[in-house]
Amino acid sequence: xxxxxLLSSQTRGDWxxxxxxxxxxxxxxxxxxxxxxxxxxxxxxxxIAINIARIDYLDTYGAWLIERTLRNWINQGREARLVGLRExxxxxxxxxxxxxxxxxxxxxxxxxxxxxLESVGRTMATVGTDLMLLAQMLGSLMVAFKRVALxxxxxxxxxxxxxxxxxxxxxxxIILLITVLIGAILAQQGIFHFRKFGADIYVIxxxxxxxxREIGVLIVCIMVAGRxxxxxxxxxxxxxxxxxxxxxxxxxFDPIEVLVLPRILALIIAxxxxxxxxxxxxxxxxxxxxxxxGGIQPEVFLARLREAVTSTTFEVGMIKAPFMALVxxxxxxxxxLQVQGSAESLGEKTTNSVVKSIFLVIVLDGVFAMFFxxxxx
Amino acid sequence: MANDPVxxxxxxxxxxxxxxVLNGVTLDVYRGEILGFVxxxxxxxxxxxxxxxxxxxxxxGRIDVFGVNLDEAGEMQRQEIERRWGILFQQGALFSSxxxxxxxxxxxxxxxxxxxxxxxEIAITKLEMVGLKPDVYRKFPSELSGGMIKRVALARALxxxxxxxxxxxxxxxxxxxxxxxxxQLILTLQQVSSMAVFMVTHDLDSxxxxxxxxxxxxxxxxxxxxxxxxxxxxxxxxxxxxxxxxRARAGMQAAARN
Ligand SMILES: Nc1ncnc2c1ncn2[C@@H]1O[C@H](COP(=O)(O)OP(=O)(O)O)[C@@H](O)[C@H]1O
Ligand SMILES: [Mg+2]
Numbered sequence: 001x002x003x004x005x006l007l008s009s010q011t012r013g014d015w016x017x018x019x020x021x022x023x024x025x026x027x028x029x030x031x032x033x034x035x036x037x038x039x040x041x042x043x044x045x046x047x048i049a050i051n052i053a054r055i056d057y058l059d060t061y062g063a064w065l066i067e068r069t070l071r072n073w074i075n076q077g078r079e080a081r082l083v084g085l086r087e088x089x090x091x092x093x094x095x096x097x098x099x100x101x102x103x104x105x106x107x108x109x110x111x112x113x114x115x116x117l118e119s120v121g122r123t124m125a126t127v128g129t130d131l132m133l134l135a136q137m138l139g140s141l142m143v144a145f146k147r148v149a150l151x152x153x154x155x156x157x158x159x160x161x162x163x164x165x166x167x168x169x170x171x172x173x174i175i176l177l178i179t180v181l182i183g184a185i186l187a188q189q190g191i192f193h194f195r196k197f198g199a200d201i202y203v204i205x206x207x208x209x210x211x212x213r214e215i216g217v218l219i220v221c222i223m224v225a226g227r228x229x230x231x232x233x234x235x236x237x238x239x240x241x242x243x244x245x246x247x248x249x250x251x252x253f254d255p256i257e258v259l260v261l262p263r264i265l266a267l268i269i270a271x272x273x274x275x276x277x278x279x280x281x282x283x284x285x286x287x288x289x290x291x292x293x294g295g296i297q298p299e300v301f302l303a304r305l306r307e308a309v310t311s312t313t314f315e316v317g318m319i320k321a322p323f324m325a326l327v328x329x330x331x332x333x334x335x336x337l338q339v340q341g342s343a344e345s346l347g348e349k350t351t352n353s354v355v356k357s358i359f360l361v362i363v364l365d366g367v368f369a370m371f372f373x374x375x376x377x
Numbered sequence: 378m379a380n381d382p383v384x385x386x387x388x389x390x391x392x393x394x395x396x397x398v399l400n401g402v403t404l405d406v407y408r409g410e411i412l413g414f415v416x417x418x419x420x421x422x423x424x425x426x427x428x429x430x431x432x433x434x435x436x437x438g439r440i441d442v443f444g445v446n447l448d449e450a451g452e453m454q455r456q457e458i459e460r461r462w463g464i465l466f467q468q469g470a471l472f473s474s475x476x477x478x479x480x481x482x483x484x485x486x487x488x489x490x491x492x493x494x495x496x497x498e499i500a501i502t503k504l505e506m507v508g509l510k511p512d513v514y515r516k517f518p519s520e521l522s523g524g525m526i527k528r529v530a531l532a533r534a535l536x537x538x539x540x541x542x543x544x545x546x547x548x549x550x551x552x553x554x555x556x557x558x559x560x561q562l563i564l565t566l567q568q569v570s571s572m573a574v575f576m577v578t579h580d581l582d583s584x585x586x587x588x589x590x591x592x593x594x595x596x597x598x599x600x601x602x603x604x605x606x607x608x609x610x611x612x613x614x615x616x617x618x619x620x621x622x623x624r625a626r627a628g629m630q631a632a633a634r635n
Pocket of ligand 2: 422423
């Protein structure tokens with residue numbers, strides 16, 4: 001079905017007739033368009049006809065190109081018509097002919113400086129609304145918690161246990177692996193630098209205090225935000241997109257109570273446990289490196305550790321854990337429930353969830369540091 | 378009807394998770410016909426469609442499209458075939474991050490080397506052909522109603538003027554009037570372009586009013602294929618229940634009145 005395409009003109013009385021032949025189809029549209037444009041500009045006669053009797057194949061592309069040419073001529077104030085229309089193409093031409101092609105002008109693009117300023121302004125404004133949403137979610141959680149506390153049988157215990165398995169139990173291997181490595185790296189760096197001053201032994205103080213007070217809980221929270229926070233956001237977001245949340249609401253369930261509360265409680269239980277395991281693993285990694293790389297015997301390490309850290313050091317780390325879990329959970333759920341129809345929005349909210357919760361965890365850690373310093377812990 | 382099959386399916390066997398869904402399906406779709414494809418829910422109509430489209434693997438059998446065996450088709454041949462068919466998915470499957478216009482232009486941009494101006498004009502022409510206003514061009518799919526999404530998806534399926542159009546339950550989820558309009562739309566579009574239409578449907582009205590031929594899937598096989606009269610004459614229990622049930626009679630009366 002090949003054959004190129006041409007428009008040759010000849011005069012018939014006071015009409016100029018252009019003749020089209022060959023395949024006027026999508027495949028050849030890019031080759032036909034320039035010819036058609038040339039014809040639109042090139043023909044100067046008052047009355048023009050296009051003869052399409054010799055067209056072998058015609059589809060919407062070809063029909064539209066012919067229609068467009070006719071319209072252009074008519075807009076230029078000439079007479080234009082179609083001749084040689086075969087019966088089997090009449091329907092197609094009618095369809096194309098009734099199209100109005102009236103597309104309103106696109107909304108004007110803002111000047112780029114203004115647009116930049118606008119986007120900065122909007123971002124600032126979102127910080128405010130974000131904080132509002134977080135506060136709102138905390139409030140709804142309190143209400144849901146109170147309701148469940150008054151009628152404990154309504155609590156979704158199975159759901160919480162299921163979430164606990166996902167965010168707690170299944171996170172154990174990766175948390176252990178990472179914290180062992182972090183402990184080992186801390187000890188190695190400490191030994192390497194402290195050795196210059198002959199202060200190798202203080203590595204144990206550094207590793208002990210740092211891991212139990214700060215690093216253990218921070219690393220665990222960053223892992224949990226990336227691993228579980230993101231999955232909370234994606235799950236709730238997908239449920240929103242498929243109207244599952246609306247379905248719950250219309251059946252008289254509170255999505256906060258059914259979906260959010262069990263998830264956040266699961267995190268609040270899981271994160272302290274993971275923090276404890278992670279801190280122990282980090283101490284183990286530190287001890288191992290001190291022994292193999294620094295030549296500090298395990299007995300010496302343990303004895304020194306007992307002197308260096310007190311139960312307060314440990315408590316400081318553990319007290320922070322549930323609060324950080326709450327922050328991660330609330331941010332993840334707020335973001336998830338804000339997902340709009342598109343796939344893009346789901347991706348954006350998931351990213352936001354991870355970035356915001358890690359940011360807030362670190363800010364919260366700073367606040368706790370000031371708090372503990374002022375009460376002397 | 379030209380006796381020239383555009384799709385030939387022979388002894389197709391498809392298993393999903395160890396469960397044999399299609400067990401020796403043989404089916405032809407001819408150039409320029411509207412084939413209505415029916416069968417109980419869960420019979421495997423979507424599976425057959427997806428297998429023909431190459432979205433699901435098959436265990437045995439062969440599928441020829443435009444006379445080309447899909448197993449032996451090279452990369453180029455496969456692309457050529459994909460350019461010549463259009464698919465309307467059950468939920469529309471519009472790309473949610475693109476506007477309606479960009480959705481329709483997406484296949485055009487990929488396959489044809491046409492100017493931006495022509496691309497926009499064709500997209501708008503397609504929109505108007507499926508009965509939408511040109512303004513829809515700049516909207517996002519999330520701003521459209523269910524019926525409009527189906528129409529936009531149809532416009533996208535028709536973007537390259539395909540020779541075969543696959544429709545998976547195009548009128549499910551539409552009210553009867555919209556469904557009737559949609560059927561008529563498919564019929565007129567099919568008449569102007571003389572493409573073959575492979576339509577999975579449960580809508581007895583569509584079967585009566587627009588389908589040239591009907592194929593019925595049951596127990597993993599085609600139990601009957603032919604015109605409406607063949608269906609009505611068949612003694613197969615499922616066919617009798619389907620075409621002689623209460624809803625079928627109502628549909629037939631409606632068709633007779635028209
Ligand atoms: N991806 C899949 N994996 C396993 N089984 C499937 C899959 N898709 C469909 N099935 C099964 O194949 C059968 C046919 O499904 P389908 O083709 O969707 O039915 P319908 O005829 O209603 O379109 C059903 O029993 C379904 O459970
Ligand atoms: Mg189906």
